[in-house]
Amino acid sequence: AQTVTQSQPEMSVQEAETVTLSCTYDTSENNYYLFWYKQPPSRQMILVIRQEAYKQQNATENRFSVNFQKAAKSFSLKISDSQLGDTAMYFCAFMKPRMNSGGSNYKLTFGKGTLLTVNP
Amino acid sequence: ETGVTQSPTHLIKTRGQQVTLRCSSQSGHNTVSWYQQALGQGPQFIFQYYREEENGRGNFPPRFSGLQFPNYSSELNVNALELDDSALYLCASSFGGGVPDTQYFGPGTRLTVL
Numbered sequence: 001a002q003t004v005t006q007s008q009p010e011m012s013v014q015e016a017e018t019v020t021l022s023c024t025y026d027t028s029e030n031n032y033y034l035f036w037y038k039q040p041p042s043r044q045m046i047l048v049i050r051q052e053a054y055k056q057q058n059a060t061e062n063r064f065s066v067n068f069q070k071a072a073k074s075f076s077l078k079i080s081d082s083q084l085g086d087t088a089m090y091f092c093a094f095m096k097p098r099m100n101s102g103g104s105n106y107k108l109t110f111g112k113g114t115l116l117t118v119n120p
Numbered sequence: 121e122t123g124v125t126q127s128p129t130h131l132i133k134t135r136g137q138q139v140t141l142r143c144s145s146q147s148g149h150n151t152v153s154w155y156q157q158a159l160g161q162g163p164q165f166i167f168q169y170y171r172e173e174e175n176g177r178g179n180f181p182p183r184f185s186g187l188q189f190p191n192y193s194s195e196l197n198v199n200a201l202e203l204d205d206s207a208l209y210l211c212a213s214s215f216g217g218g219v220p221d222t223q224y225f226g227p228g229t230r231l232t233v234l
Binding site: 004035037042043044045046047050091093095106107108109110111112113 | 153155160161162163164165168175176178208210212222223224225226227228230
């Protein structure tokens with residue numbers, strides 16, 4: 001079974017600064033997908049960024065980028081130029097696609113989350 | 121394009137009762153997954169439906185059941201409610217067309233069991 005570990009329950013950062021959230025995972029699979037989701041107080045889970053394990057290039061989405069280290073099973077999220085609206089719970093998630101006649105999607109396995117607070 | 125919607129927003133039930141939660145998938149998506157998120161925890165996978173059939177199940181008892189309809193909307197039913205069922209229930213939709221796809225979440229239903 002896959003496990004996802006987020007070792008930082010809480011973090012804080014000053015507005016406009018850079019912060020990195022850590023995530024490690026355990027799997028014996030070679031092909032999988034990794035995600036970062038944010039969940040603001042409104043509680044809607046919003047996709048931040050996605051990384052395919054077969055891609056060596058780290059994913060980026062505007063101010064958000066990842067450092068994907070496959071051998072180390074590490075998947076950290078860097079937020080540059082932090083904004084007040086980035087305040088949220090951030091979840092790292094793992095997905096092992098299952099290919100069968102019933103569809104190729106499968107479950108997300110989440111970490112426990114990191115509460116990020118951006119201070120003015 | 122319409123996003124994932126869930127109803128109701130909040131629900132209060134008493135132990136032993138039954139509850140039905142509803143989810144409308146995003147336009148173009150044919151797969152719905154349900155997750156339970158206890159307070160202070162990450163979401164836990166309950167089950168997934170693809171084209172009206174259960175496509176995978178997590179470690180939840182049979183009193184958690186579901187349905188998916190021809191329009192790909194879905195219901196989560198929980199029988200014989202227990203206090204520990206109090207949680208945020210999230211549904212997520214995706215396109216299960218042979219290529220692994222990102223799951224997009226609805227706003228959730230907060231269930232309180234008294």
